[in-house]
Amino acid sequence: MTKLIAEIAVEKTALHFDKIYDYIIPENLLESAQIGCRVIVPFGNSPRRQGIIVSIFEETEAKKGLKRIKELLDSEPVLSKEMLAMAKFMKERYYCTFYEACAAMLPAGLGMKLTYAYTYTQDGAEAENLSADESMLINFLIARKKPVRHDILLKNMGFSDDSLLIKLCKKGYILKKEVIKKRFLEPTVKMVRICEGADIPERLSPKQSEVVSLLQTAGECSVKELNYFLGVTSAVSDGLVKKGICEYFEEEAPKYIPSVESKPKQQPVIFLTDEQQKAYDDLLERQNSGKASVSLLYGITGSGKTSVFMKLIDNAVDVNNGNVIVMVPEISLTPQLLNKFTTRYGDRVAIFHSGLPIGKRLEEWKRVKNGEAKIAVGTRSAIFAPFDKISLIVMDEEQEYTYKSSATPRFHARELAKFRCAENNCLLLLSSATPSVESFYFANEGRYGLQVLKTRYGTAQLPEVITADMNIEQEQGNMSAYSSKLLEAIEENLKNQKQSIILLNRRGHNTFVSCRSCKEVISCPNCSISLTYHSVNHRLMCHYCGYSIPVPKKCPACGSEKLRFGGTGTQRAEEELSEIFPNARVLRLDTDSTMQRFAYEKKLAQFANGEYDILLGTQMVAKGLDFPNVTLVGVINADQMLYGGDFRSYERAFSLLTQVVGRSGRGNFEGKAIIQTYAPENPIIALAKSQNYDKFYNSEIKLRKAMIYPPFSDIGVVAFVGTNRNLVEKSAQHFSELLKEKLANEYKGMPLVILGPAPALVSKISNKYRYRLILKFRNNKAFRSLLSSLLCELGADRNYSEVTVYADINPENIM
Structure with missing residues (x-):
């Protein structure tokens, strides 16, 4: 008798035994079970595991011992055949399981x-x-x-x-x-307060007394904020709750749901300059060709790249009734872009990013799947928008590292965008003022199309850029974070009622505390990194694991009281700025000041409305923001961006400096930018000052070629992580030996450069030791087969069961 067999990808399988498993479809599910539906199946010793149907075939005589599907979770497929094909693509290239790839495509609210x-x-x-x-x-x-x-x-x-x-x-x-x-619970914030009528005993531990004192003053606060300000763990508040002194309660998290017009307002006509029109015509021809292609829209900051791709979207949606995906690198950039889209396209826009409430994420996903929305706008997760047919994909600020996932599956949205464009025979448009070196290389080689915008739109001009030599400033007795040039420019801006943006890519008050006697730097016991002083809570904190201690009076190593606070973070920079300009309204934006959900969006809106004069922050203030009243940008300590130890350090530094300088003078007023540096002769500083990307690229590409770095090779990191340092090191050495053995035998002649194994730059995080092996290679089928076999072999070796091993291909940081 003929039976229907389903091939199913099952959850919670290790990489070394991940494959597609066969199950019999029972008679009661013959008509309803479809490819792309989720199911419940028995697996090993587990009576129930989730899985997803990858394919269905007939078998006249089913294999003995085949198990049956227990339950069908979906009445219709949640993943199309295109998405299942992309899951296979992800499994092969990102060394994840098939189910992990599928799960990444589904909204959180759909989980079971x-x-x-x-x-x-x-x-x-x-x-x-x-x-x-x-x-x-x-x-x-x-x-x-x-x-x-x-x-x-x-x-x-x-x-x-x-x-x-x-x-x-x-x-x-x-x-x-x-x-x-x-799994459909809306996000809440865990809060704590003193119980009404609680009898507070005189004897409490010092930490519990601190918590009670704070709550008596504040009334209530979130557990996260309590831990930050007092440097305690949740165990302290747990103890107070058990004693009946305090109680936990849930408070609904602030929701950010952008308003979407049900009907679009009358679409304003987009007027293009001759330069923009030329770029648009070329892109439109590619878009209408019906062939898969990739093109790079390269234009200086403020040149009107958005106007060009908005007209392409008009053509895709209004003329061809097509579907469009638009990706931005950060959630914070989504609201500004969304305002343009919702005003223009109304409820045909769906929003994709992790900051939305779970229910809203599921609702937007369903709107796309049901054909109610034509445009998906969001961060890298937007690449999984479940359109049946795509006409255009746009990737704004394509060079940004946030398009690369740092968790399994470790995909890059650009690579998945290429896959979907190939499947849908459509155009992928990459847009940037500072393209990634790889993308610009491919454009110059003819693998991508290239459109260039060299002038700013309208009357706006590139800002005047000045370098402030901090060596001279210190010789003249100025030991503050601000040069005299920058202070004079800020004062002038305040008089003229113009706004300023200050970039300092270090949070906290001081970046380290050291002893003048023994020269020891106070470090985190759990991580191989120095502790940062935070003036807001008067504690030393680790930015990796969250460990914190009160500021010690003596050196923990030698007992000396000669402690020195060094380095400047955003908290200290804000403090100095407020002392120098007491009447200025200063807004600080960093991880610490935006703990609450959507605090970033709200604060940016306040700055846009003119409620603040100066915006001071980390790199979150540097990109994609468009404030017409900003006429001054200052960069504090530009040098620390240059020496990250990674081959992309110069590229990232140039991009960040160029982007932040480009925030100035975007309206009808002339702009100015001041870059503070101890190395004014550094070529990257000089190139960023002149906004000369072409010269930077010509210099960088020669270095990449000489060192065999991307785009002249692919690069990958095989990471080894565990609590036993010797075992982690041993596993890395064993992997390296297996690799060399295979290269000498079945993979003889494969071009491959091996660096390491060696400890990672930060060799310990949260008491877990980290080793890595760096590989330079050609990412072809043979190499993927080699790496996959090695990962499976080491994963199956019980001698290293306590070590986590993973591969990250073309990561944003190899150190």
Whole structure:
């Protein structure tokens, strides 16, 4: 008898035994089971695992021992054949499991969780000699009539564990069954406050006393903020809750849901300059060709690149009734772009980024899948928008590192965009004022199209850029973070009621604390990194693991009281600025000042409305922002961007400096930018000052070629992480030996450069040691087969079961 067999990708499989597994489709699911639907299947010792159907075929005689699908989770496919093909592409190139690739494409609100529910039996209803708790529980189940989920039952009964449930199940009084719980909870913030009428004892631990004192003053605060300001862990507040002094409660997290016009306003006509029109005509020809292609729109800051790709979107949506994906590198840039899109296209726009509430994310995903939205705008996750057919993909600021995922699967959105364009025979448009070296190389080689915008739009001109030599400033006795040139420019801007942006890419107050006697720098015990002083909470903090301590009075190493605070962070820069200009309204934007959800968007809106005079922050203030009243940009300590130890350090520094300088003079007023440096002769500083990307590229590409770096090779990092330093090092050495052995035998002649293994630049994070092997290679099928086999072989070796091993191809940082 013919049977239908489903090939299924199953969750929670290790890489070394990840494959597509066969399952029999039972008769009751023959008509409803489809490719792309999620299912529940037995797997190994687990009776229930989620999976997704990859293909279906007929088998006249099914293999012996094949298991059956237990349950179908979807009435229609959640992934199309195109998306399943992309999952296969991701598995092969990013060394993840098939299911991990599929899961990355689905919105969080669509997830399912297996849990348990309980219901009473007839024996339970008639049981005698029950304890008070047992009677109460059974009566509760009888009253509810329907099965009650495990977590809800424990919460309502006030039970701390499920021992009573287990006991009653064994007696046959209640039944336990598995159920599927939808992961559809809106985000909340965990808050803490003192219980009303609480009797606070005199004897509390010092940390508990600090928490109580703060809550008596503030009333309530989030656990996250409590831990930050007092440097405590959640264990302290947990202890106060157990004693009945404090209580936790959930507060709905602030929601950022951009307003979307149900009907678009009358579309303003986009007027293009001759230069823009030439670029648009060339791109339109590519767009209408019906062939897959990639093109780079390279234009200086303020040249009107957005206007060009907006007209292309008009053609795709209004003329050809097509679908469009538009990606931006950061959530913070989404609101500005969204305002343009929603005004122009109304509810045909869907929003994709992790900052949205889970329910909203699911709703937007469904709107795209059901054909209600034609344009998906968002961060890298927008590349997974479930369009059946795509007419255009736009990648704004294509050089940004945030398009690369740092977690499994470690994909780059640009590579997936190329895949989807090839599948849909459409145009991928990359847009940037400072393109990645690889993209500009491919454009010059003819692999990509190239359109260039050399002048700013309208009357706007590039700002005057001045270099401030901080060596001279210190010789003249100026030891502050600000040069005299920058202070004079800020003062003039304040008088003229113009706004300024100051970039300092270091948060905290001081970047390190050292001892003048023994020269020891106070470091994190969990990470191989120095602690940063934060003046807001008066603590030394680790920016990797969150460890913090009060500022010590003596050196922990030698006991000397001669401690020195060095380096300048945004908190100190803000403090100095407020002292020099007491009447200036200063807005600081960094990770610490934007802890609350959507604080960044709100603060940027306040700056745009003129509520602040000076915007001071880390790199989040440098990119994509368009404020017509900003006529001054200052860069503090430009040098620290240049020496990151990575081959992309110069590229990142040039891009960041060029981008932040480009924030000045974008309106009808002349702009100025001042770059502070101790190395004014550095060529990157000089090139950023002149905004000369072409000269930078010509210099950088020669260096890349000489060192065999991308685009002249691919580069990858094989990382080894674990708590046992010797075992981590041993696993890295063993992997390296296996690699060399394979290169000498079955992969003989493969061009491959091996560097290491060696400790990572930050060799320990959160008490986990990190080693890495750097590879330079050609990313072809043979190399992928080699690396995959090595990862599987080491993953299956029980000697290294405590070591996590992963590969990251073309990462943003190899150190």
